[in-house]
Amino acid sequence: MKKFALIGAAGYIAPRHMRAIKDTGNILVLAYDINDSVGIIDSISPDSMFVTEFERFSEYANRIKRNPETAIDYVAVCSPNYLHHSHIVSALRLGCDVICEKPLVPTPEILDELALVEKETGKRIYNILQLRHHQAILNLKDKVAREKTTEKYEVDLTYITSRGNWYMESWKGDPRKSFGLATNIGVHFFDMLHFIFGKLQKNVVHYTSEHKAAGYLEYEKARVRWFLSIDGNDLPATVKGTKPTFRSITVNGDEIEFSEGFTDLHTVSYQEILNGKGYGIEDARHCVETVNTIRSLSITPPDAGEGHAFLNALN
Structure with a gap:
């Protein structure tokens, strides 16, 4: 069972990621959004930690990664498009692989930057191309x-x-x-x-x-x-x-x-990843x-x- 965190939990597309995590036999342990309209978590992963500040997200993820039994394996990025780059890099530097919504980033130059961070961290970025x-x-x-x-x-x-x-x-x-x-x-x-x-x-x-x-x-x-x-x-x-x-x-x-x-394509994407x-x-x-x-x-x-x-x- 892989452990997931999710960034952008109050967004439109986030429930599809939550369900994909659950339907592939894995668990959402940490979710973050600046908005707190995330009641959907109760029906999918009620025990997940939820925070509304990125600093708390980062601190919690860093704290639990000390123990291999609790460390997060993947971070799903469902935040607004302009934040994808910074959230992906933060997740890679936490030691996690990343699954990101489309568009991955806006320019080829930022793709090149992400490739460098992949190389530095040894972790991978996956894009949902459903x-x-x-x-x-x-x-x-x-x-x-x-x-x-x-x-x-x-x-x-x-x-x-x-x-x-x-x-x-x-x-x-x-x-x-x-x-x-x-x-x-x-x-x-x-x-x-x-x-x-x-x-x-x-x-x-x-x-x-x-x-x-x-x-x-x-x-x-x-x-x-x-x-x-x-x-x-x-x-x-x-x-x-x-x-x-x-x-x-x-x-x-x-x-x-x-x-x-269309509704099950995120689950299929997660299975392939x-x-x-x-x-x-x-x-x-x-x-x-x-x-x-x-x-x-x-x-x-x-x-x-x-x-x-x-x-x-x-x-």
Whole structure:
């Protein structure tokens, strides 16, 4: 049984990590968040220590590591994006391996810094790249590998997840902390595209605002038009009023259904990590590079065939 600590226990994604820890037969012994709305711990790991100051988290973790029977093995990082780097480094220097939410960090330069700390401490960093475990995505990857066509696939990626007024008031609405919409909600989709279609060859941004973004990515095996939004007004008429989220990937006009099957992917990710097959720094590098470039690009009008269909409603 491995012992876990968790940073960011009051966040949206933290319960999935807590359940993954429990469902893989391990135990959460320490949790930290500046907010104390963490009652979910009672149903998952009621005996876990909980603190609201990082100094107390660090002191407690250092104290219990003196005894191999109580020392923490892994730290799960679920804190706001801009804190990932410092929390990962702190956990490595505690002598723990780290499992971190996406985006791992905002830039390739920080990835290089993390690699140095890995080398210094002898500990490992793993990134949750959960779509690599989704069966529909794995099926598509196998299909692309089998077909070996010389023509690039025509792909449309659409992700609309309605968010209320709270979003812009939270750290997620502050680009200094979330690194913007394309990074915060798009990074694991960009990782998925690389996972299936190979190296990125072209990266263009057609539209960006606080609530939505769109662009074009060309990979070795695909031409991808993408659209991301947190504005419920962008939902297609077929789902508006019935569902708050719309996920769609079409490949050469065929819809790839992957709306379901998300809830257990963190547990699968944890199982793979614990079995020595997790995704590390170099696995995350491609998508970090992609979103880092997107943040720096100027808006460019789409060339013929490169604009997402939803762009028409924005112009």
